[in-house]
Amino acid sequence: MTIKSLFITKEVPIPIKGGVSLRNWQNMNVMMKFGPVAVFSAANWTPNYHTLPGVEVWKHYNVDDTRTKWEELERRLWWLRPIGDPDADWPYCRFTAQKLAELMTEFKPDLVILEQVWLYRYLSVVKQFPCRIIFDNHNIEAHLAAQPDRSQESIRSRLKATIQTSHLRGMEKKLTHQVDQVWLCSEDDVQLCQQMYGKQTPLYVIPNGVNIDNYAKAFNNQYAPVEQVNNKEHTILFLGQLSYYPNKIAAELLIDEIYPKIKQNYPDCQLLLVGRTPTQKMLAVAEKDPDIIVTGSVREVQPYVAAASMMVVPLLHGGGTRLKLLEAFASGCPVVSTTKGAEGLGAIDGKHLLIRNTIEEIIEGIEKLWSEPSLRLELRNNAYELVKQKYSWEATYQGVQIAINNLS
Structure with a gap:
């Protein structure tokens, strides 16, 4: 059975810059064994190359070039939205959401893989189309955000961190419950995800790996x-x-x-x-x-x-x-x-x-x-x-x- 897969990422997968891009490139190459792979990426820069080895379609957008002034104001007021988050706002704008819808229409993926919780705002676009959705969660981010820090020196920064952690937990929970599967790096993360968000969605260990x-x-x-x-x-x-x-x-x-x-x-x-x-x-x-x-x-x-x-x-x-x-x-x-x-x-x-x-x-x-x-x-x-x-x-x-x- 041939499966057409679309990856949505907040950075380009290559050149490899760290663990995030290593995992994304790993999963893209694995999914190439099942069928054609497309990539939709959003960041605040524009690469000087236009193809990815083995990837059938790649669309990349610089959100800083396409975000409106009104959206910039929304980003600064993220804490007023119920699950607003500055890191989830960073790779998103309405222009790129429309471009994702166009790619979904043209490529017609059977499977969409959202890498990390930071792509949550694109979920509403994907859910308009008849496809399965996987949330590839590299970390349980709300748990990570709640770990001792964090060198917060002022009352304002501590308050911001508290609000952001609360919003992040709500966003991660919603994303976990609205997809067909969640992929995690280890059994430890599976157990943690179940403890924090319940067992409604099938959880699978897809380990980090290297070529x-x-x-x-x-x-x-x-x-x-x-x-x-x-x-x-x-x-x-x-x-x-x-x-x-x-x-x-x-x-x-x-x-x-x-x-x-x-x-x-x-x-x-x-x-x-x-x-x-x-x-x-x-x-x-x-x-x-x-x-x-x-x-x-x-x-x-x-x-x-x-x-x-x-x-x-x-x-x-x-x-x-x-x-x-x-x-x-x-x-x-x-x-x-x-x-x-x-x-x-x-x-x-x-x-x-x-x-x-x-x-x-x-x-x-x-x-x-x-x-x-x-x-x-x-x-x-x-x-x-x-x-x-x-x-x-x-x-x-x-x-x-x-x-x-x-x-x-």
Whole structure:
């Protein structure tokens, strides 16, 4: 049976810029096995290319070019609407909604996949057409928004965060109940979704995955050395969008507490922070210390993963599952992570990675891996087998096939 699928995204899926685009591109490639795929994307910029490999139809719109002044005022007054949300307003305007309706009419999809809750405002357009709808929820966003933060310093900012979290929960609940299926990253998220929103809609685990072939050069150490990395043996890597709150806190723990103590025993060690939108603090410390390398956005992450002796993931907050760990596993890069960083993946401490939860434990784990080459090799091989068996695109296809079969 051929299935025509339309993905609605708030960013273009390639070039890969992080976990969101990695998951979207994964799911698009998996759905290509079932039939033609179209993509409708909305953002505040215009790419300089017009096709996506394997995608039959791609329509992209810059909402900043098409949003009216009245809509800008509506965006600023989001808190007056019952479930208004600034992040859901960001990729939406009435012009793009009309263009989505035109694409639905022309492409006639059997299945529409809305990625993330931020595309909620387009649901009313999709529901006008005879198709099945899937909500691909990368995180339980209302739960994530309610986690301790958040560095809210003023009463006004705290009030705004409280209102936004309440609105977000209502929006996520409505979207969950108005679609045919919800796809989630892990069993942990399935249980959380049921606790928060009930069991009315079928929930399926579609795990985050990686295309193993894209990491073969890294696994086999075939990349040229990264210019700034002087000593691969003692280089710690952290990967992710660095302004994203959970990543920001983790990176600052590395900068402020972990790296300085490691430096005392390993004076030649380096800290490699790879990802877009680094904070001013990160840039400032890198300016002062040549052994702290902050790359900003990079064309591909694999050379940097290959250049590191290990990835350290001291995450304390977050949701879903961390694609950064899967990228490390596929690249043969050993990992030291907190329990939060590794949640949902089924990775076992001492077999696939080292799980350490305090600053002292993380430092002990780093030094243990540097002093025990046989352990590094064991973790590397076991982690690669785990990602190959459970988190490759082939494994993801099996989960999608089950979900799709249950739609009919």
